[in-house]
Amino acid sequence: MKTYTHSVTLDKDLCQGCINCIKRCPTEAIRVREGKAYIISERCIDCGECIRVCPHHAKKAVYNTLADYTGYKHLVALPAPSLYAQFNNLKDPAPVLAGLLKIGFDSFFEVAKAAELISRATGKIWDKMPKPVISSACPAVVKLIKVRFPRLVDHVLPLVSPMELAARLAKKEVMEKTGLKKEEIGCIFISPCPAKITEINNPIGSKNSSVDGAVAMKDIYPLLLGAMKDISQPPDITAGALGVSWAAGGGESEGIGNTDNYLACDGIENVIRVLEELEDRRFSNIDFVELNACPGGCVGGVLTVENPYIAKTKLKNLGKYMPKSLNSLGKSIPTEMLWDTNLEYSPVFELQGDRIQRFMAYSRLEELLAGLPGLDCGFCGAPTCRCFADDVIRGKAKKSDCVVIMRRQMDEIKSIPE
Amino acid sequence: MMDAIKFVYTVPGDDFSAAGQASADLKSKLKTMGVDPKSLRNIAISLYEGEINLAIHAGGGQITVLVYPDKVQMFLDDEGPGIADIPLAMTEGYSGASDAVRSLGFGAGMGLPNMKKYTDEFDIQSTVGQGTHIKMAVYLKD
Ligand SMILES: Nc1ncnc2c1ncn2[C@@H]1O[C@H](COP(=O)(O)OP(=O)(O)OP(=O)(O)O)[C@@H](O)[C@H]1O
Ligand code: SF4
C-alpha cells in the first residue's frame, strides 16, 4: 500500500511543545508527546491551519524550489489563479505569464483554463448528481469529507481538480508540439497551499497525478516581481475572468450556470459547520456547495503573499478588463476530466469493532471522561479532555498522562501512613 | 442488558442561536461510537426538530438521551403551553408558529411529522397548560 505523504510537517528543533496547534487543528490530528508536537497522519487534512497558528514557525509545508526540477527537457508552469491576485495593477495575467517564461519555465498552462473547462463539465454532469453537488476543488475539504462525512461522499463532484486537468492537458499539448516523451516534460504547480501539494502525491479520484511537482507561491513571487518588469511581448492569455475567479470563494459557483441556488463558504471552521448541516439535510433547496478551507478561498492559502481580502479585490478588478471566458467543451465530458477511482469513506475517527464492542468502548470513554477534570488544559498533549479519553481508550495514551490524575495518584500515595 | 449511556441537555427557551447544539453534540458522540450513517442521520434530524420545537414553542425544556447497543432513545420534556390538538399538530404543513418565528425560517409544519417519519418509535403526550412529553427511539444497525 502506498503510504499517505503529507506536505505539512514539523521542524522538531523549532517546536517548543506549546499547545497552539493542537487546540486549533480542526480534525484533532496533533498531539504533543515528550515536548514535541506530532501529526497523526490519517487524521491530517493538510488544511494548513497549524502553519497559520504556530508562533515558532515550526509547522511547515514541504515543497521544492524551482532549482530542484532539473531532470526535465521541458518545464511547464501551472499557475494557480490565485497567483494573479498577488500583484498590483494588472489588467490581465499576461505579465505574470511572461514572467514565468523568464524565470525558467519553457511554457505555461493556466490552471484557470482548466477551471473553465471544469465549470463546463460540471454543467454536463449536473443532472446525474444527487443535490447538492459539492465542489471537489479544495483537497483539504475533500479529505475532510472522506474522513468525517460518510453521507456526503456521493455528493462530491467526480471531476479532477483544475490543477490535475491542467497538467494532463499540458502534457498532451507539449508532447504534440515538441515530440518529447511524457517523462521528459515536467509540470510544476505554483501552489497557494500545502493541501494541493499533498494532492500531487495522493491524487483525488485517480491513481496517479500528472503533476510532477510544486513550488510555493511565496517563493516564486519575488522572482516574478523582478521578471515582470520590462516585458516587450506578453503572451496571449488563455482563460477569462471566469477561470481566474476560482481563486476566491464563490468564483467556482458563479461559473456553473446551472443554478443560482448555491452556497459558498470559506474558512475551515465554517466549512465544518456547513458539512454538519448538509449531512443532516438542513439545506433542502441548495443545488451547489462550494467549500474552501482557507479564509476567502485560495487567495487565503498559507503559501500566498498578499492579504486574502486585498487579493480578492485585486482579482475583482482584474476580472473587469478580461473576456468572460475563453474555453468551452464539446458535447460530452472527455474522460481525462473524470475520476477513475471513487471517493471512499475512511472511518478514522470511529472506534473499532462490532456494534457491541464499539458501544462498550464508548461507554468506557464516557466513564473515563467523567473522572477527568474537564479543564481542557492541553497538558496531556491532547486538545481536550474528551480527545484525551478517546486516545486512552484506543491505547494511544496513558491515563497518568493527565497531570491532574497524576497528582491525585501522588496525593493518594503520600496519604498512606508509613 | 447493558447499562445505557445517558446524556442530558437543557434547551433554553430564549436563545435561538443555541438551538441545534444538543443534536450536534449528540451526533458527534455517536459518530465516535461508530453508529451507522443512516441511523445517525435519523437521530440527528429528529432530535434537531424536537430541540427547535422546545426552544420555539415551549419556552425551553429538557432532552434526555439513552444510548443502548441496539437503539437510541430520546426524551423531550417541557412545561410549556402544551398542544391542544395533537393529530392536527402532527399533520404535515400544520404550524401554529407566529409570524416572527416564520420569518426565521421555521414554521413549515414539518417538524413533528418528520420526527415520526425518521424514528422507529414515536410517542407524544401533551396537556394544555402543563407541557409536552415526547419519546422517540431509533434502532441501530450494524
Ligand atoms: N413542545 C411543544 N409545545 C407546544 N407546542 C408545540 C410543541 N411542539 C410543537 N408544537 C405545536 O405544533 C405545531 C407543529 O409543530 P411542527 O414542529 O410540526 O411544526 P413547526 O414547528 O410549526 O414548523 P417546523 O418544525 O417545520 O419549522 C407547532 O407549530 C406548535 O404549534
Ligand atoms: S482553499 Fe484553496 S488554497 Fe486553501 S487548502 Fe483549499 S485548495 Fe488550498
Ligand SMILES: [Mg+2]
Ligand atoms: Mg417544529
